[in-house]
Amino acid sequence: MKSSIKTNQRVQFIDITDRVREAIKESQISRGIVNIFVPHTTAAITINENSDPSVIEDMTKWLAHLVPENAGFKHSEGNSDAHIKASIVGSSVTVPFDENGPQLGIWQGVYFCEFDGPRIRNVIIRVSQT
Ligand code: ZN
DSSP states (O other): OOOEEEESSSSSSEEEHHHHHHHHHHHHHSEEEEEEEEEOEEEEEEEEEEEETTHHHHOOOOOOOOSSSSSOOOOTOEEEHHHHHHHHOOOOEEEEEEEEEEEEOOTEEEEEEEESOOEEEEEEEEEEEE
């Protein structure tokens, strides 16, 4: 399934775990893997803590520290920092699931990561039986 996400900041992490759960439910597959893929070059997908929001704050702050927005990049679009952050974080994750849903750890959530928003984005969630 293709899912649309509207971001409203330049850099923003959005918890999409519920969408992943929904896609698994809709598939009516009881056991397998779910792949969550972002078809964009300035956005990413990651799994991290969804309990303490400071973790996401720290991650966005340190990604900005590692890759400053204006560091004399060549790319004329002016968003090279977003391209680099997207590659550091990665464009997909795969999670096993069973009849209880995704087998994430108690503190884990699946995040869509915007690095050049605000925009309307797509996420592809593919559920497979294994
Ligand atoms: Zn660009």
